[in-house]
Amino acid sequence: MEIQKVCILGAGNLGSRVALQSAISGYQVTVYDIDPNAFENAKKTMSKILYQLEKEGIVTKEDSTDSMNRIHFTLDVQEAVNEADIINESVLEDVEIKQKVWTQFGEIAPEKTIFTTNTSYLLPSMFASFTGRPEKFCALHFHDVFYSRVVDIMPHLGTDPTLIPLLEEFGKSLNQVPVLVKKENHGYIFNSMLMAFVGAAGKLLTNDVANISDIDKSWMVNFHMPMGPFGILDSVGLDTAWHVTRNMPDKSSQAFAALLKTYIDAGKLGEKSGEGFYSYPKPSYRDADFLR
Template identity: 70%
Template sequence: MDIQHVCILGAGTLGTRIAFQSALSGFQVKVYDIHEKSFELSKKMIEKIAKSLVSSQIYTAEDIQLALNRLSYTLNDQEAVNQADIISESVTEDIEIKRKVWTRMGEIAPEKTIFTTNTSYLLPSSLASFTGRPEKFCAFHFHDVFYSRVVDIMPHPGTNMELIPILQDFGRRLNQVPVYVRKENHGYIFNAMLLSFLGAAGKLLVNQVATIEDIDLSWKVNFHVPMGPFAILDQIGLDTAWHVTHQLPDANSQAFAALLKTYIDTGKLGEKTGEGFYKYTSK
């Protein structure tokens, strides 16, 4: 299958990054969301990423403009999918919302369309049947896209295995490194390890062992990396982290989820809102 038209469901942090990388890679891209305000935030995010890519001499200003010409936004779901060869879904990490979205996509998407979810925790088998075309459904999970260039391909037992090489090729065309997850697993590969790391940091904070800053400093200095666990959570989005954490049954996860909820309730979702565990400015 020759993928040319890409539909992105959800104009949030990751959906925006996937959309921009898809456009930079030469694909025609339509981004769908139910909130027009999300498009404004998405465009600002792309502008910020573009400046970094140009200053790093990864792309030229002309490359960026050509990519932007291939990318459009719409509040109309039928318009978003009418030519889609593949759908990449990055909506809120809530199973009921995702089920509604995939039920609708199964009703309106062309027969040719490949369905992929970017969920960071849910299993594809929990969503596939709602499309009415479970054989065309697969998890295709991106990370940062520009700096952490891994994409996980995780089928469910009913996935048509002919999709795997198509998705591997598509991933490479997006300048990503595809990894194949042979068996359904919550958190895929990297996120399964990351959850343990972030959960340990959350336990230290909830139990008042150390401050946010000192926990991050300990990790950063020991591993010579620019971010600690709480800065990483800010980048992921505290709302996304809560949706995963509050589903975990152990007491430590529940306590950390309750803490995350206090930030979410005051609009502090992380880098995307300008404040989470840390404050972010234009600089």
């Protein structure tokens, strides 16, 4: 099967990135959302990324214009999915919303359409039966798409195995490095490791072993990294981190989730809101003397 038309559900942070990379790679793309404001924000995100890619000589101005012309934004479900070869779903990380969306699109998508979800922490088996075509359903999970280019392919028990090589090829065509998660695992590969890492940092903080900047410095200096665990959490979004952490039953995760909630309640969501553990756009960990 040849993929030509890509449908993205959800025009938020990740949906807009996957949509843009699909268009840059030459696919025709439709982007669906229930909120027209999301389209305006998506277009802004896309032009910022294209500006950066042009500056780095990765795309030309003409490529950028052609890519944007390949993207069609719509609030209409039928128009979104017409002739789509593949759907990548990036709606809110909420089980019920995702189940509703998959029921809706399972009923109206063409028979040929492959269904994929970009969920960060949930499992495809939570949605497979809602799609009406569990054999054509698989997790296809992107990271940041442009800077972090790993794409996780994670089938559930009922996924048709012939889908895997197709998704690997599709991932490569989007300039990603595909990795196969052989069995369902919350957080795939990288996020599993990342959660253990930021969880350990959270435990050091909530147990008052060290403060935020010293924890980050330890990591940054020893591993020559541009940011530490709290800088990473700010870039992921403290709301996203809280959604994941609050579902972990152990005491340390619960204590860290409670701390994250105090930031969220104060409107501090990390980089996207201008403040989290650090203040943006110039967080102190980027200061020249932070590591002195």
